[in-house]
Amino acid sequence: MRDFRLYCVGESGNCFKVALMLELCGYAWQPVFVDFFGGATRGGQYREEINELGEVPTLEFDGKRLTQSGVILTYLANLSGKYGGKTEDEKLEILRWMLFDNHKFTSYYATLRWMVGLQKTGDPAVIDFLTKRALSAFSIVDKHLRARAFLLGDEPTIADFSLAGYQYYEEETGIDRSAFANLNAWSQRIAALPGWKHPYELMPRGLDVATNK
Amino acid sequence: MRDFRLYCVGESGNCFKVALMLELCGYAWQPVFVDFFGGATRGGQYREEINELGEVPTLEFDGKRLTQSGVILTYLANLSGKYGGKTEDEKLEILRWMLFDNHKFTSYYATLRWMVGLQKTGDPAVIDFLTKRALSAFSIVDKHLRARAFLLGDEPTIADFSLAGYQYYEEETGIDRSAFANLNAWSQRIAALPGWKHPYELMPRGLDVATNK
Numbered sequence: 001m002r003d004f005r006l007y008c009v010g011e012s013g014n015c016f017k018v019a020l021m022l023e024l025c026g027y028a029w030q031p032v033f034v035d036f037f038g039g040a041t042r043g044g045q046y047r048e049e050i051n052e053l054g055e056v057p058t059l060e061f062d063g064k065r066l067t068q069s070g071v072i073l074t075y076l077a078n079l080s081g082k083y084g085g086k087t088e089d090e091k092l093e094i095l096r097w098m099l100f101d102n103h104k105f106t107s108y109y110a111t112l113r114w115m116v117g118l119q120k121t122g123d124p125a126v127i128d129f130l131t132k133r134a135l136s137a138f139s140i141v142d143k144h145l146r147a148r149a150f151l152l153g154d155e156p157t158i159a160d161f162s163l164a165g166y167q168y169y170e171e172e173t174g175i176d177r178s179a180f181a182n183l184n185a186w187s188q189r190i191a192a193l194p195g196w197k198h199p200y201e202l203m204p205r206g207l208d209v210a211t212n213k
Numbered sequence: 214m215r216d217f218r219l220y221c222v223g224e225s226g227n228c229f230k231v232a233l234m235l236e237l238c239g240y241a242w243q244p245v246f247v248d249f250f251g252g253a254t255r256g257g258q259y260r261e262e263i264n265e266l267g268e269v270p271t272l273e274f275d276g277k278r279l280t281q282s283g284v285i286l287t288y289l290a291n292l293s294g295k296y297g298g299k300t301e302d303e304k305l306e307i308l309r310w311m312l313f314d315n316h317k318f319t320s321y322y323a324t325l326r327w328m329v330g331l332q333k334t335g336d337p338a339v340i341d342f343l344t345k346r347a348l349s350a351f352s353i354v355d356k357h358l359r360a361r362a363f364l365l366g367d368e369p370t371i372a373d374f375s376l377a378g379y380q381y382y383e384e385e386t387g388i389d390r391s392a393f394a395n396l397n398a399w400s401q402r403i404a405a406l407p408g409w410k411h412p413y414e415l416m417p418r419g420l421d422v423a424t425n426k
Binding site for chain 2: 052053054066067068070071074075078088092095096098099100102103107123124125126129140143144
């Protein structure tokens, strides 16, 4: 059995995507806390040796390291034979949603949540820019899920775990989620999968719960 | 031989990524002009029937359609056996860069170029936000290319074609490219590949050259 070590921080939905997949696949793994909010990924040893992109998560095993949540999800799907689609068409459809997630769905929303929900700073024009783009991405996914249980159809895949990364955090972002009924039902469907755990049950938090610092 | 039809517009570097790959693989293909600047992707038939994500490019062949440039590049690499890497490690490394491209490299820069270079509008705070993030992404790739001809090493792959999508447009963006010598050398190396053509040689433009409207 591989000894998986996940460099992560609880507040990162990108880390949660991978932590959830490891958990649902039943792999033995341990979190390695990265002091993201203290600047650990911005330079120094982490950036030089562990992840040149300056991001979490990084998955370490057998003396090698993988970075980018979409890469790690794909690797684990190949390894486990689970949640990765069967045909080439399904694999390309998964990739389509993971790319959209990185470009527009997680991307704008995670930055918005960082500014509004965690840092509690940010220029109003930038917040407006991010809000409009997050709403547009939410609308597209909500519409796609109108007639589907999961992004590809009846069964969950790593595309769902990727897009669901930031769906379970409670901070205020200014987005009115009540407008996205299909998205909410889908999030709850994922949270009902046997073995699902909340990000903070899987990974250590980097911010003090009382002060957010 | 498949009859590839690429829904595209010349100003879109995301379309260029695919057009270049089709060209370098020697496939027969034709561009199908999408009036992106006239709003064709924002609703109506294109969004309902061709691309629910409201984006270009879309590749059409054999009665099916693929969307997201990274998906199309992966499909064409599988089909042609070219530019897609050989081992699982290489394929995952390609995916790593394509995800980073969608999240941070093309993403912020293309939006910046859209605002500053094409629309010539945009809130200064948003432009500052995008500029800082584009510069950070450029620095990461420039550093990675310090000791490599292409992103994976000696040979070009679809990861290069993805990140190079917006490197050949001339509009002002406020980014000082002289600070990125490795990135510039790499762009020129790609432009020197046999069969390379400029985006405007491959695809019809959507904006009037004289007025940008």
